[in-house]
Amino acid sequence: MxxxxxxxxxxxxxxxxxxxxxxxxxxxxxxxxxxxxxxxxxxxxxxxxxxxxxxxxxxxxxxxxxxxxxxxxxxxxxxxxxxxxxxxxxxxxxxxxxxxxxxxxxxxxxxxxxxxxxxxxxxxxxxxxxxxxxxxxxxxxxxxxxxxxxxxxxxxxxxxxxxxxxxxxxxxxxxxxxxxxxxxxxxxxxxxxxxxxxxxxxxxxxxxxxxxxxxxxxxxxxxxxxxDRMLLVNFYPDSGVDVQYLIGQYHTACIFPLLLMSIGAMAASTGMPYLAKDWEEGRQQAVADRMNLMMKAVGMICLAGSVGVLLIAPVLFGDLWKDKFTLGEALLPMALCFCSIGAISTVTQNYVWCIEKAWITSCFVLMGLIVNFVSGYFLVQRMGIEGVVASTLVAHLFVLSAVFIVCIRHGLRIDLGVLLIGIAILGVSAGKTTALFGFLMIAFLCLKSTLIIDARLRTKLIGQLTQRLRLS
Structure with a gap:
């Protein structure tokens, strides 16, 4: 795969x-x-x-x-x-x-x-x-x-x-x-x-x-x-601009972020059988622990991946693509942010499947679609393509917030570490400086506190890493 x-x-x-x-x-x-x-x-x-x-x-x-x-x-x-x-x-x-x-x-x-x-x-x-x-x-x-x-x-x-x-x-x-x-x-x-x-x-x-x-x-x-594409095709205010040129720029901005979203999809599909088994056997606390661990893991991978992409973006968009997609490079931070949020949302929806309320996910997506269209319709008139990307970010954030609320109401206790990682991911939308700052703060918390990783898991991970380094 x-x-x-x-x-x-x-x-x-x-x-x-x-x-x-x-x-x-x-x-x-x-x-x-x-x-x-x-x-x-x-x-x-x-x-x-x-x-x-x-x-x-x-x-x-x-x-x-x-x-x-x-x-x-x-x-x-x-x-x-x-x-x-x-x-x-x-x-x-x-x-x-x-x-x-x-x-x-x-x-x-x-x-x-x-x-x-x-x-x-x-x-x-x-x-x-x-x-x-x-x-x-x-x-x-x-x-x-x-x-x-x-x-x-x-x-x-x-x-x-x-x-x-x-x-x-x-x-x-x-x-x-x-x-x-x-x-x-x-x-x-x-x-x-x-x-x-x-x-x-x-x-x-x-x-x-x-x-x-x-x-x-x-x-x-x-x-x-x-x-977002249909908003550009049908409602972009400047008729003199080639809309397909804008969509091409947007497409390049989404190549790397969509890889992060696919990580969330893979984690969700891989983890669901284990969550279902724990749930059917009455181990709700084990389900909560797995959910928080999955959300943190996917969030940290997306955060690290976003920082890495932003750091090498000048080489990719400048040297390799010959500055052909400069607008795509400018849209990259927001695209990385909303795809990372989408990855966490996909993982979190597993809990909704465990409580057998899968229809709720379709309702969330429908509401997110409405938010995306309405906010995008107004923002594209004022901000152009940046407004469309911003509306997509708002829609993904709305869906994640709605999923969080339903999960909490049905007994899932979301760790503070998940929220801290989410805040760091939101910082990605502002550019590489805030993204790097957020990543370093999360890395510091991983090493020096139990907000992200508890002491037992941290000791286990360090031991496994040390053993692998010795073997190599």
Whole structure:
């Protein structure tokens, strides 16, 4: 997984270096369009595989389950792609800012089925607990995308269109590989038991409500991450400025911060099974201890990562990118701040899952989306793109505060150290000086007090570090 993310990072770095700022903006909008349209098109049906596939697999209804969900997704995909093709001018105007991009929209309409069924296949194998297949498919897609980007941008024109084509081609490779794995997996499994014909009706009654909630959650998450771009496309006050140029600058500012947010997502997914086990066994204090430790760990990693990125930013944006993204460098501190807050928020939401109130997270994201849009609408008129980024920071801070309040009301005692790390992360938004000061203060507290790390854990960590240094 680390290698896969490293490949994706260097591919992003290469693409930004090769393309102009406005072309980077086109690629950013095209990619976000695919990420929004793919789950919306199929009503979140593949997202329900993790919950329902094991049930129908146990009863011998796996093939019928696959055929019915596949047919439904095919019909929905055809209808959606046809609509996008026919409404290309409208989509181009409101999503890309001009009808001149209707050709790009039609390319996305053609490629959308590939993205949908790439997601379908990975969700299918994940639901069957064949994670080795999922990893191989995703790794192959990531590697092919990186190679195709380098090759196409060198052999053909340097444009966002070829990055889009490379991405769609890599998803197609992933789908073909998934089909091969499906054929192998089908040959090795036992003969399927006879299916009950009543399954046709009962399956959809159980699956659709769950899938719709997944669909709503995905839509809110994607809209939340897309809101700032749409504010720039539709409400930027200066019509003489190329909005895609601004989005390209913003895209480069988010490359490094999004890595920090992915750390929070990985920590949340890894820690959830342990939290759930402790909760089900009645060890609420153990859950609280794990939660505080996870929030502190993710917060300190994000804080240290933010300081490191800010220190090397002049080299990255100046020497390597030749001062092409100076505005992106100026937006970097706020982007690092809101992505770090988002990472902590993702980890904290695990407690909401433990108390079985997962629907609350969707409500928080919806409220955060509203805050993002309303504050961004007013700030973009006064501050331009800086106002849009500031509104995103405010929205993430609102969501984290709301999650904290609910967790505290349901018995989670949040350590003072978590709040101190959060304050230090807020300092990142002001630039490298305050970020470095906050980092040094947290480091001092880690070494000289028990506010961040208690004495027992500190002694254990120092002992492990000393042992590793001796072995090396």
């Amino acid at each position: 680390i290698v896969q993310r490293a490949i994706g990072f260097f591919r992003s770095f290469y693409v930004c270096g090769a393309l102009s700022a406005d072309e980077v903006g086109q690629w950013d909008l095209a990619f976000n369009f695919l990420m929004l349209a793919a789950p919306l098109t199929v009503l979140g049906i593949p997202g329900a595989f993790g919950r329902f596939l094991a049930k129908y697999e146990t009863h011998g209804d796996q093939k019928r389950f696959l055929s019915q969900t596949l047919i439904a997704c095919l019909v929905l995909t055809f209808a959606s792609c046809t609509s996008i093709w026919l409404m290309a001018e409208t989509v181009a105007e409101y999503f890309f800012g001009s009808t001149e991009f209707k050709g790009l929209v039609r390319l996305l309409a053609i490629g959308l089925p590939v993205v949908i069924f790439f997601n379908f296949s990975t969700s299918w194998f994940s639901g069957k607990r064949l994670n080795r297949f999922v990893f191989r498919i995703q790794f192959t897609q990531t590697l092919f995308f990186a190679v195709a980007c380098v090759a196409s941008l060198r052999l053909f024109s340097v444009s966002a269109k070829w990055v889009v084509i490379s991405y769609l081609a890599s998803c197609l490779i992933g789908v073909l590989l998934a089909f091969g794995y499906f054929a192998v997996e089908e040959e090795t499994q036992d003969a399927e038991r006879a299916s009950d014909s009543a399954m046709d009706h009962t399956m959809w009654r159980k699956l659709l409500p769950f899938a719709i909630w997944v669909w709503v959650g995905n839509a809110l998450e994607n809209l939340f991450s897309l809101c």
